[in-house]
Amino acid sequence: MIFKVLLIVTASALLAGCPALLKLSLKNETENEIHLYSIYSGGVLTTIKPGETGSIPYTYDCLKVGIEDSIVEYKEIVTTSSLIRENGIFSTKIDVVINKDKIVFLKEKDDGKTVILDPKCD
Numbered sequence: 001m002i003f004k005v006l007l008i009v010t011a012s013a014l015l016a017g018c019p020a021l022l023k024l025s026l027k028n029e030t031e032n033e034i035h036l037y038s039i040y041s042g043g044v045l046t047t048i049k050p051g052e053t054g055s056i057p058y059t060y061d062c063l064k065v066g067i068e069d070s071i072v073e074y075k076e077i078v079t080t081s082s083l084i085r086e087n088g089i090f091s092t093k094i095d096v097v098i099n100k101d102k103i104v105f106l107k108e109k110d111d112g113k114t115v116i117l118d119p120k121c122d
Contacts, residue, residue, distance in 0.1 A: 023093040024063070027053045030100055035066035039073075058094065062121035067102050073121035074104050 028034050028048040036045045036054070039061045048054035063074040097114075098104050105114040 022058045022060075023055050024058045024096050025053060025055050025093045026096045026098065028098055030067060030098055030102065032068050034098055037064040037066060037071065039064055055093070063096075063104065063117065064121075065098065065104065067098070072102075072104075072119050075118040075120055 026034075026036065026048060028050055031050055033050065034048050036048070036056055037043065038045050039059075044066075045056050046054050065072055065074065094106060096104060096106055104117045104119075106117065
């Protein structure tokens with residue numbers, strides 16, 4: 001009986017499929033703090049200091065970023081296999097960089113190419 005339970009638990013853990021959580025790993029390459037806002041409540045989710053990296057859960061919505069005195073909403077990220085990095089058994093992440101020119105871009109995992117996000121949110 002215990003063998004059957006262990007077999008079911010092991011098989012469940014090894015099943016391929018959507019991860020339970022997708023995170024955005026955001027690196028701040030600006031000279032100022034950046035603030036990431038909730039699209040729904042408008043409240044600050046996190047603040048990332050210059051040169052640091054922060055992480056937030058990604059809900060497949062627009063990315064709302066405050067840099068200096070402006071707030072920009074970037075178009076939702078189209079997740080492709082070249083962008084997603086495995087971060088654990090049930091979580092994955094996408095690396096996002098905000099540079100000194102206030103351009104938000106994604107880093108691909110295989111060859112390091114970048115994808116610039118469109119600063120419009122529909």
